[in-house]
Amino acid sequence: MSDNKTLLLVDGSSYLYRAFHAMPDLRAVPGDPTSAATGAIRGMINMMTALRREVRADYAACIFDAPGKTFRDDWYPQYKANRSPMPDDLRSQIDPIHQVVRLLGWPVLCVPDVEADDVIGTLARTGQSQGVEVIVSSGDKDLSQLVTEHITIIDTMNGKKRDVAGVTAEFGVPPALMVDYQTLVGDTVDNVPGVEKVGPKTAAKWLTQYGSLDALIAHAGEIKGAAGENLRKALDWLPQGRRLVTIRTDCDLDGHVPGLPALDALAIGPQQVEELKAFYDRFGFKSLVKALEAQEVPPELLEDAVRKAGQGAKAGPQAGPGLFDAASDAAASVASNLRYDTIFEWPDFDRWLARAMAADLVAIDTETDSLDEMVAQIVGISLSVEPGEAAYIPLGHNYPGAPAQLPRDEVLARLRPWLEDEGRKKLGQHIKYDRHVFANHGIEVRGYAHDTMLQSYVLEAHRPHGLSSLAERHVGRSGIDYEDLCGKGAHQIPFAQVDIARAAEYSCEDSDLTLDVHRVLWPQIEADEKLRFIYQLEMDSSETLCRVERHGVLIDAPVLAQQSQELGARMLALEKEAHELAGQPFNLGSPKQIGEIFFGKLGLPVVKKTPSGAPSTDEEVLEKLAEDYPLPARILEHRGLSKLKGTYTDKLGQLALPRTGRVHTHYAQAVAVTGRLSSNDPNLQNIPIRTAEGRRVREAFIAPPGHVIASADYSQIELRIMAHISGDEALLRAFTEGMDVHRATAGEVFGVPPEEVSSEQRRYAKVINFGLIYGMSSFGLARNLGIQNAAAKSYIDRYFARYPGVKAYMDETRLSAKSKGYVETVFGRRLYLPEINSPNGPRRGGAERAAINAPMQGTAADLIKLSMVKVQRVLDEEARGTRMIMQVHDELVFEVPEDEVQWVRAEVPRLMAGVAALKVPLLAEVGMGPNWDKAH
Template identity: 60%
Template sequence: MSTHRLLLVDGSSYLYRAFHAMPDLRNAQGFPTGAIQGMVNMMRRARTELDADHIACIFDAKGKTFREEMYPEYKANRSSMPEDLALQIESIHQVVRALGWPVLVVPGIEADDVIGTLAKQAKAANWEVLISTGDKDLAQLVEPGISLINTMTEERLDTAGVLNKFGVPPERIVDYLSIMGDAVDNVPGVPKAGPKTAVKWLNEFGTLDELMQRSIEVKGVVGENLRASLEWLPKARELLTVKIDCDLNEHLIGLHELHAKPEDKETLRELFTQFGFKSLLRDLDRHNPSSGKPKDLTLKQEAGQATETAPASTMPAGDLFGFVADTPQEIIERQYSCVTTQADFELWLDKINQAELTCVDTETTGLEALRVDLVGISLAVTPGVACYIPLAHTTNEDQLDKSYVLEKLKPWLESAQHKKLGQNLKYDIHIFGNCGIQLRGVEHDTLLQSYVLESHRSHDMDSMALRHLGEKTISYEEVCGKGVHQITFDQVNLETATAYAAEDADITLRLHHAMYPAIAADEKLLKIYKDIEMPAMHALAVMERNGILIDVHKLASQGQIVGQRLLELEKQIHELAGQPFNIQSPKQIGEILFGKLELPVVKKTPSGAPSTDEEVLQKLAENYPLPARILDYRSLAKLQSTYIEKLPRMVNPKTGRVHTSYSQAVAVTGRLASSDPNLQNIPVRTEEGRKIREAFIAKPNSVMVSADYSQIELRIMAHIAEDESLLKAFAAGEDIHKATAAEMFHVSLDQVTSEQRRYAKVINFGLIYGMSAFGLAGNLGIERSAAQQYIDTYFARYPGVADYMAKTRVLAKERGYVETVFGRRLWLPEIRSANGMRRQGAERAAINAPMQGTAADLIKLAMIAVQSWIEQNNLETSMLLQVHDELVLEVPQHELDLVKEHLPHLMTNVAQLKVPLLVEVGVGMNWEEAH
């Protein structure tokens, strides 16, 4: 065994991870501190779990290196470091030093080259070397005695691991990277040659040199690209090769100077106080970093990948990669059991009946909630202790009878008094519903907790576990595989299934303990969570289960019409082009438009080719007929494939209805997202799109009812901005666009022309979306100066709106988020970006988000109110769809008058704004007719 172990941390990789993983934390003076806190936790974790007697954290220095001198375009396309991160760099260096780490920043030498040089020096001295990084380029350094570890994923790579991961051994990594190129560092490779091609070539030819010598043997376009790159590839290889012979002597860096030091408690106390790290201050005296003595490693070799057995993290809960909880996280000893006997099952039944809160999770045969079968159930009542009850595995292992377990569990599952917790419980509600069980007592959902706390972050359990607990969880792919080789969960053996499923329940429970206190401590967030998101989940589950009828014969008839229209358009397009071509091929469209017809190039793709995206075609369509016809073709083709052909195949054979799925935790603004099928994006501005809605029909003796909030975002704007003129117009029930036109054009209401009203409507909606004079000019087809004059006139007539927008920009930058009327936080990660375009985009979002978010809150409250009213009155009416500001219901004829009477009242009274809410109700035999 080596007498020393050297741990080299890629500090530049770490600090970007810390910055992007943490929320926008700031101290009392407003100084950004998120990356600093993330670094504290990551560096402590590295010392705790990757124990070494010699350590170093290496950062990139400012200024150019030999690579920029050799190739001026090196890293030229990298965006500048975010301003908030740049402000924290010096403090990060200070705090890492105080944590006992030697910090290396060598002018003129990249961090990778410092790491490479030190690693090879240590190997020559017979030291063991561990490099902690997320940078794939450093895989070229791996050899016996030098390995990589990615602490974010706990992936550890030795020589066999590199081969398994990349398909080539460490000594061929530079050749592999040279072929592919490195987009991050702006080092081109062979065009169109990706990882698979690089591996194929190196396995066939052995080395890059041999490949270049025999390039004539490579056929096709990629072979031509290879031969065109022969002069460049040696330089690419030089740029991508990590130097291992840098002269570090003048910087007084020797291996023995890199010994691990104890933490400097006093300096850390000063820094933690300065940065406002309360939980870290409390934990400071308790924290005991490693002694610096190398420990033995227990390595489990599987497919060339080694993983280190290490103690659990002792970080404060949530401090590692996200929201900061105040309570230190205890070391959790995991006790997971597989319940296969009645005696064990009875013990767990007793546990959950006595527990105040139980986490419940289901494992199934797939993802379509209404079509899959239950495979097993996992439970957890205390952190670290969980079980998995297998019910339908096909592995010929002993399991309890499914009917017996469900019969015994049903009273508890349907008990409102026994509180349940889960991650995305709406899914589990459906799974138990498939088994004839109505899940009640749904108290908490960690998916929604994360969404309420950090709407802009990822809310899957794996991401949250890393962010809040510092835990790397078992992924579904690790258990079931990927792609065509993926198996269903019922085919997984019970030992593996238990490790995965019990962990799900345990981690979910621990996430609840980490996140919920922050929600409970904030009155606004608690209201969003308890009064909107949780009850909305119930309403959405009911809607999804209700489904909607479609007329497949009407769709088939529509398909024939659209198909004929597509053939006609294809003929017109080919005639305009002067030749036949594949209309679905962007490349061929580009050749026709910009090669043959020589139309003006509007913009280019990243590869330099003229773009043919929708924005470009719309611009060209203003002056040329061919792009206009191509747009028509694309629109119809999408309608045909997405709805006309697909919807009949999505009818559930058990219910005869189509069941969309609503996602609550997707849009930052709180809006819902519909999928499989997406029923929120059916185009309604075209006749063909409206025909699709005609295929959504009511069952016999029932009708469709549509209830739509009228001009909801403009009303919310009037409420938030408190502009007197807007408030007065809405209070008087005036046509708001007509009223705006009257104000802007200085005429009476009865003198407003249709053209003036159209202008006012574009301006009303445009400004609440942050539209600039440039955008307004394009929408109205006028000069930019005229558009600016309209905007100036608008703000002069509605000063409250101008004041709101100005204040919102300032407040958003100060806090990093804006709020809806109800207190939902809408995070704006780019609001302080050094990139002007991104910052301006965030500023526009800051203006619109409170309105869009408040509208989303209102429609959720409306859904809750309507569903509650239906249940309280035991009605046969069903709520089917929510589309933006509209609810769609299926109403029996004998309940129609009652619904029409109560629906507007229910929806307009969910909140009291400074302007009246207005709901318009329509009735018809199909959705289009009702709308």
């Protein structure tokens, strides 16, 4: 067999999951969420067609996992025990995917009792033994152990290649040591334990030092510290772990690939055109039918092939000589129209600036030296004004031999009039970051009209919103991966050290893709009045949040240091108490030692077990045991204080920016599907304010001299939204008349006048009110109140009898969600529920509870954003000295000059209450003090 023949093996299981998550939620009947899902089928067709055009092969196979258990489950019953079940919408597409891949000309293999990886391993070694070059197309890093000089892994989604050098560079060990490496690190996805707390760096270091796992085991007694102790504890497990992670290369495939070891059975065949037409018709793929009829490549596939053919190195490291080829001469000629310029001279700069000034909309992207937006400095800027046309202005590349670049300060000075012109419309991906970056150089960008990240968030909040994901999902394009450009981990280089030619391709592509994606997403938003409203709210919120982040909040470091000292002392006391209760010293952070004391020495009851069969000591177990035993209670308290100290009192002061003395948290908009903001570095939303120690942390958030902190938040906002949405007369009346709604509910449920309601009855009513909003069952209510299930059910029945509108809302919402596949906030934000029609009872139940709660959470999120934008607008219009410094849940926090205290006390609640007209009045309350805690 000649040396130039190639066997192409496709990891079909990896492909189909990628297709499922990358494509929109397509349906056989467009717009009907109850019809069969088809997104993964369409994505698979796109990927397999593109791969066949990109990679020349004489033999091929697409390999899928078969349903049911495999031989590894017999070896280790906990194998893959933690893996989530396949989504029902994907499971329903598996058989059609197998069918269409065959119709596209690919041999398909699905071997019972054998994992796809093992089939791939066996075929790869078979091909290699016959002098055939083997290419495996997969994103699964576990297959790296198969790599040899004649077996290469490629990932066409991001252009990554794993040959011998690539594997060694990525993991720090050659392919021959990958099994040993994986044994040490373990595999959390497959639930295969490694050595506790041994990660990739330690594993690579050990294997480099000792040469193999066997040699490492022989010298295990020499390894010092906790890592050595953990290694020695794992010695009995390691042979089993190695057996589990080793891909078999000797599987019996007789009957599945007739004639092996000859590869003729895997000859790639022609497309079955007529059968494909019928298949595409059945699933509503009209463009694919037309493409077949015209005997041409579908537009989205042609464009993808064109991009890769025309960009050369833009596809990333190549999989081998000639493997990525132009789809056709026509594709190559179209690709030649792609124009990415790199600007080194002023005449070129002036030409592009004139184009930007004349364009209706310009996509702009910055490349920087840091992901921290408060300190990042610009390394380069790219612009795109038309699809396929972009320019990169390098400004800070400083590697040896880097060409001379235009001076950054002068470039920014010349760009400033355009950047700060409100009338010059600009587009970006995550524009809040770029606003900060330009602000670091003294430029306040105006005229941002669009953000593709926020467009995606408004249209499909439940999907990823990164640019690469958007490009793959909506325009069928994949770009250079940042890690391919800069490396990863300890080997990652700063962007300033990236070769300018590669940096230009990467940055131009980002701007070009952003413009491309915008042209697909914006028309969908523009056509829907509700979505336009939500999108504008997100755009306005982005601008306001940038102001909030930029100002930050002043931190009192000495207060935090004192709190850390006090927490440390209390933790030591708790540790001493725990040791006395246990009758011996032990590590309060060691589940193993805790388990030995609880269940071996003290004989405490086993509440539940871990996947490996050992008694669990997780937080849920500790909480249950703490109800009856003092030792678990001490450990729980110690854990809580340790987390508080490590996360907040020790860290907050360190997170303050030295030049401002303030903490500048980052607010992520495109994370929570309900529309709520997410805060990180630091996370201000998770400060545990239910404990006295947690509340004290807020004492460190202070006002500067001559100012106070003001906290304004909505009162009982989700209950008010429930009253509005449900239209329940009794609930509306309680809020309209200004009653204590929990007291009113208690009166209704317990059948007594509100003035005679006891504190205990009011507490029960409060739990019922909030519990039902979150879909709490009678069992959950009973557990929460410490009462019998029958009593809890009786309370809920009485509640619904007194508030029939609430019951009707819940029933109608479930039905509507099942019909549409989503629910909406009062303002039209769509909240998708992928599991609402799942045949899996618990998952469907969870989606039904979410359907009831999401409109309230989402509407509350919309209201606080409306308030945030409105208050900031008035502060600007009136040139007030008050600054908004935080947004946490339903609360806005301000830094207020003393001479504006009365204005804030009167006007902010009025503005917040007036942002929307609901059926019940909105009520906002303001508190003030020298710090955030005292403002409550």
